[in-house]
Amino acid sequence: MFAARATGLVKLVGLCLMAGVLLAALLFPVVGGLGLASNRAADTVDQTSGELTKAELPLVTTVQDMNGEPIAYLYDQYRIPVPSEGIADTMKAAIIAIEDKRFYLHKGVDWQGIARAAAKAGVDGGASQGASTLTQQYVKNYLAFVVGKGSEDAYKKATEATLGRKISEARIATQLEQKMSKDEILTGYLNIVPFGNGTYGVGAAAKTYFGTTADKLTVPQAAMLAGLVNEPSRLNPGAAVEPAIKRRNTVIDKMRENGAFGPDAKVAEEKAAEYKAADIGVVPNLRLLPNGCVGAGDGPVYGFFCRYLIDYLDKAGLSPDDLKRGGYTITTTMDPVATRAAKESAEEQVPKDQEGVANAIAIVQPGDDRHRVRALAANRDFGNNADAGQSAYSIPAEVTKFGAGSIYKVFTAAAALERGVTGIDRQIDVPSVYTSKVYKDGGTKGYTVRNAGTYPDKMTLTDALAQSPNTAFIILEEQAGLNNVVDMAYRLGLRESMQGVNTKGEPLKADGSNGPSQGDQYKQDNSGSFTLGAGPTSILELSNVAATIMSGGKWCPPTPIEKITDRNGRPVQLKEAPCDQAVAPEVANALATGMSADVKPKGTAHGAAGGFDRPMLGKTGTTESHHSVAFIGATPQYAGAVMTFTDGVAPQVICNTSPPRLCGNNDKSGVFGGQVAAPTWFNAMRVLHANLEPKPLPPVEPRFR
Template structure:
């Protein structure tokens, strides 16, 4: 009978002069009908820490799917009584309504409704699922035409023949919109009433059932009077259908709307809703997935569970340490801190934090850029870049830890590829207390500029730039000297300036300032440099992902770069040995003593020329770290030590040892409490002297 009705409805327009509609009914009806039988609407992706505790939700449509058994009887009755009282009896379409619609359409009148819940499910599935990213197609899904009605009807009939009624009803309630980004009755119950769908009362159910007709017009927050009127219409329908007694209906109509808060309580749909210690790692995890082949739409609609590497204890400890050093709302000063776990088969990120929080309100100290992952420290990491010069020199046999380096108070060096018009590059040490010559080991501890620029000139820039990339600055070296993607658009005047149109790997080929760390750098990548050394010279991508599972709990593979042995283990161990004196006799020793620090570790401080950036790069036990404090406002100035660290004019300004190292000592002291010390590897004799 249903097939006959549908056939008659198809022929009716011909009989009454409306024309043949077969070419307007989509060829994809059958395939869409099959999808409808196994509805797979957009779901929320949940991001968790390594323990499985949620840290963020990502979605385009906030939806909490529910089963037929989870839907309260009141909700089922409310939606059926107002939308389709013959739902359990009809076969997916209302024959009388279809014929009435055909007659009205052929005579020029507005197309009549008479859509069953099954047809409404079809329409909402098309609008909210199939065509959710195609505005033109959505408009066709909503158009007032018989062709659209016939298409819905055919799919509704097919659906009713294969799917139980209770499941159709649940699918419908799972897919409909309840205004804004709230979709499905499960999310609506939570967002509007702070409850679950199985506990929805008659009054609550009536409000939600009334909204599906027009979720914007009947929004209880923006149009409370219309929402109340519509809710009471539903209650009247429930009385008329015998679902509730008239006396109860009268009492229910007198009740307030009962929604909670000033707007629907939907969670944030991005990583900006994460806790202050989790936002940057969450955002980096999303970027990592996109670089691995996931699309943004897949992530926002796939219903994945993304378990990250974030260690909640480590993350909170280092967040507390940087906030104590530089308050979140401190004007013009950022303090980033990244912690990476070394390993020969992977470098898991345990924490990515800053005194800034990930968000959009700068007045609250928030930033919408990932200042931990990006090459956000525009002023550079200072003398910590001497790690790359040392590693390249040792790899080339130009120097070992015992090698004496020429180290006058000042010197002027001829840049590579110089000609008769090239000026020499003047360099001075910060103070006159350095010996001349100075061993490479002592130089790593005390950081004289002249000795390292001289070593840089001897080794050659290509080898040093290549070493920086190998050890960890993969993304950093691909940015320009402003920390952004090289500008190659001819219409942009900056494309003619090497500082902007060349990657750092090319720009610094003729600049000996590189070893002094005056170029933009990623704090996360500098932590990964330490991780490479602490992994015996094995570089691995800084990895924020433990596992990804789909909406059904099945594992989803994540493509990633493989680890690489970038320098020999002996070189890595020897360089670690050379960096092991920073906190005992080097530039951070005083701060270490003040903190009561006694653990064996590696470290290298850095301070830029005007103290607009200071850094401590190092590691202890199974933690590779970078702590950077740098000017991040529109009017950068010298950074001054103090409580708190601040911008100003303070003479000598901040140093890596006095401002960037203290959060490291504070955090690591807490994390290592009660743990046995892990010794630094012994140096390899092959790398103690030049050869």
Template sequence: MTPGLPCLPASSGCEVTKPPRAFSTLAPVRKRDGLFKLLGLCLLAGVLTAGILFPVVGAAGVISNQASETVEQTSSNLADVPPPLVTTVTDSGGKPIATLYKQYRIPVAPNEINDSLRWALLSAEDKAFYEHHGVNWARTLRAAVSNTAGGDTQGASTITQQYVKNYLINVVYRDDKAGQDTAREQSLSRKLKEARIAINLETKLSKDQILTGYLNVVEFSRQIYGIGAAAHAYFDTTPEKLTVPQAALLAGLVNNPIVNDPWNHPDKATKRRNLVLDRMVSNQKLAKADADRFKAEPLGVTPDTPAKPSANCTGAGPENGFFCQYVEDYLIKSGMSKDQLYTGGYTIKTTLDEKANHEAKVSAETQVSKTQKNVANTLSLVKPGKDRHEVVALAANRDYGIDQDQGQTTFALPSGVYNTGGAGSSYKIFTSAAVLNQGIAGIYSNIPVGSSYTSHVFTGGGSHCPPTGPPLNSKWYCVSNASKNSPGSSSLQEALATSPNTAFVGLEDRLGGTGPVIDMATKLGMRNTMASDTNGAEVDPKDPKSVPQSKAYGPTDKTPGYGAFTLGFSPTSGLELGNVAATLLSGGVWCPPTPLASLTGRDGKTVPVKEEACEQVVPEGLANTLAIGMSKDDQPGGTSAKAAAAVGWDRPMIGKTGTSQNNGSATFVAGTPQLAGAAMVFRTTGSGGLCFNGVGNVTTCGSNANMFGGVTPAQTWFGAMKNILGDQPIAQLPPEDPKYTGH
């Protein structure tokens, strides 16, 4: 017989392998009536070992060298494919706010597995673990004989073999059903291959490493994998603190976690736990009296459900969930797959300022009730800078979550292109920047401001007011102002504060079309917005009607573009609108609005993230001068003056309100040198207007709509920023550049 093959004592022709000295109290010898059958199995083992399991010379083996190489490759996969781990998202101070995972797993080290757990598992699954070398031949070959007689091979695996099987199912082939089915296949060939890998592992890993590896991989149901996560989820404890009955329950689960689930099937779970306790007694690892006492104890699992964290951004809660969602979207856009994000075990330290985010949430919810149907109110805040634009807050009146009846949503309202009603006159910033860039006017230049204006450049209707000038051969584009009082003319700075439509459509005419305005919108920050289609969705290359806004509203061979672009009718991202203010307050340097402070891998090393580089998109003098041009909105006569006065605002700032057609959405983009951002209120579905009926009472409505950017959006921005900035020093705006003043 083959030397070293474990058999019972006195079995003829077999060498007895004694248990390690430290484990000398294993189960008693089997009864004599099994010796003859076992002797036959030992003989069969010798044949299989020589002919199948160890093919080392030419054609002497039954399995080819190619099969042997496959085994080696599979064995290597166990080391090359790391198990899925939990990714942790933190705020700017390192405090965890969310976990992202597909498998809830908390890895443990060998010294964290106590004796209660060790002997509960081995008594239940593999009491000869410390005796065999990866395969329990008595059990495996008995199953092989059963298989040849029409039985199956279940129940024959050692912990090492189960480690191999579970690693293949839960790690290597976790998203490959065909691979999982192969790993579960009840066939002799699969068992033999599994045995070879197990033997290979036993030559490379210690017994404690194998046991720990198995306990880190095995499933405990409900997305709970590994003993670290199971101890926490089932008993709110750690593996080294598990009691004997707790360990017995968990050891019993690995056999069939769904059937023995203690919440769904407490009777079956109790029966299985007690069976493990009995096996510990039989294995001489537990006194019978203690086992009887433990059997009388309740299961003791956490009430109702496992104590495990949420597997996605809902775990960040109603306030921080929108920020977490932006982190996920940002990393995926940067090249990380969602699978990598949810299995990589990263630590993502974000730029989230929880105090600022809280104030933003409170202010947004103060202005519009969280349960108000079909009305969203958002606030996005970005820190200006010439090397980074860090996002510090993303908030909404709605709570982040999945309970729609409570007004919750998982749509990225503050950051995504969800305001399909548009930003209104906030887009006049881009027309102003283009005019300054081309030298058409400076911030103090006088520009015409009539009560109505008819464009001779743009076409597309306007029958509500008559054309002026020479007769037109085509339709004209005519606009009027919200206010019937017109000064006739004003400086560009005054026009930015009072926002007459006629002045800015006239400036578009002088630019020759929307091309320079759209180009400036893209440069200053509206990049995802301009790349989205006219419904705010990603462009579908298969749909000829799905084109980016930059193309849909821009000039063509036949038209100079849509003159209404400066009036902000197109879908808009609030975060990008806020980043426009950050770009102007950074001397014209655009940077991607980043939510990332650092990204660390499971090994503790920094993981590089591919982020877009910062760009000097307009001359610094232009940006600084336009900031001065936008600095009067909060002053008497400005569209946000009342909202500023209501909170006692006393800081230099830039600002621009906007209201879309039919008052269905409104915005306020603004900033100080320390912090910039944008507030938006909009209908989430359908068309129509919004009615402002007082603070906290904003509703959808029809022809009597009265929402404006200087009301809810401005009140949201000032209400949050007053508390966020608190007693921080007052910072001055940068000096203007005479080149862009018009003097």
């Protein structure tokens, strides 16, 4: 007993000293001699109290599909702000009863509460209580969770047991009471305070724990939430039921003592007993809001699009941190029908759990002013479980480390058309073997290529694009110029693939230490193999190449954004790259028709087309190593690209089996683009075109014939 009284006496003296210093600090804001405050500190106090009157709390960003349906949520703090009238009186009464019963009587600092805490400490050595008002707690939570973004360091700083912090907090609280009404302070506090499980504010807490809204909270529900703010982790009602109920019942008793159940003591006692007998009432598993791309509305399917969206916005001026705190509403270009069709088609060709073989597809809508990304999907699910074949990278959008094979012959054809080397109906040479005296092979001139099949000595450019002889395009590349062909790939859409990564597919560092870029490397090496497409390639960019050709040569960034509004409903402008005329419309139109024979009887995609008889452009691709195959295609309504590649630790040949599998280095059994990638494209596109009228390809000017 003596020890307890001695301890209490020490606390009594400490509290009295604290009260005296606090009072002095409030009466004399600048006490330079004691080092307790300064003019600069006073400015900070004024600024903080001013910010609190119009505080913008961290809010949830909602990502929607093209129809306005939510597909993902991005946040650091799950919060649903509610006005005063949106908060039940039961909730207000509960929080006041347990945290600050003299809330409506003090002016920000409760001197009676401090005195009461000091008296209790002097009598029995008990812990101090009543010394921190709701207004002070509002200040503390603002500094910790708004200014400090909820970091551990910010929380420690906002709650540290120092006299300087207490003085600052008290001064801000008293200023706040002069600028805001009691109801505004109470509402602000209830919207900012954490309730555990990543939930902040009473609006989100009501939904998370009870599946209701803040204006409908019953006494037992409100009491439980009010009790949570004391120790949300220890009192988590989803796990620690008994401690949560005990704390809830304590709050109910405090509400009764504070007159929340009326003046009649007997009636109040009966009501309290009834409320305390209620079950805990939380919803099973709690209604936690999914967070991030892994938790997207249909996470395994929509996650790749979501990941691309975040990366795109980061480059366009909205950082991931902005998204997690800004409360934006983002309407995307994602078409759920297209995405589902793309996902099902990718999995149909290559099962999601097929070891080492990825099959990814991107769909973009052509247009003169925008190229909207409608789908990004893969046989893989989006997620963090690699053992289950999941990937947290946006594999349809990022630059893969593998090539698109003969699809790169399209860039050679485009450069040759633009420079007047040939036309789509003119005959070009197709020797079975060709040794270039222009390009190097291993550092010396004399690059030799062979055809993979048997072809006539001459054929039209259109037939060559459909049947894909290697020698013909090495010759065209010589005539058009390698630099022009590489630049054409960039212009038509391989912008990140050509200038954003090196030949290993690694993003270029700012200091250039891992450069040059892939495009520059091919130019420096004078490597004619560029037209055979062995280098790293983005599937989304390939899709956008098709969209550019089908849009009369107009390149636009493949955008996932339809519109963005901020928390107040105002439009948000992004720093998106402007569209540009990559090639003349006449060149693009000729190229589109020149690529139209791939689905015809002798074309490499004929078997995969399976009766898809709409006017379209197309081109298959297979790398020499058979580590990857691809297909690019477009109708006037939709463009898309598919790449099937080995995504294991050690690249291997993808064999032509059902389903495709890795088979070491036996390239004689390797799969071709027309066998996996092309069927994936056609099966997805059949769904999208089911109710669309066929549209013709644009006319070709005679000079490009």
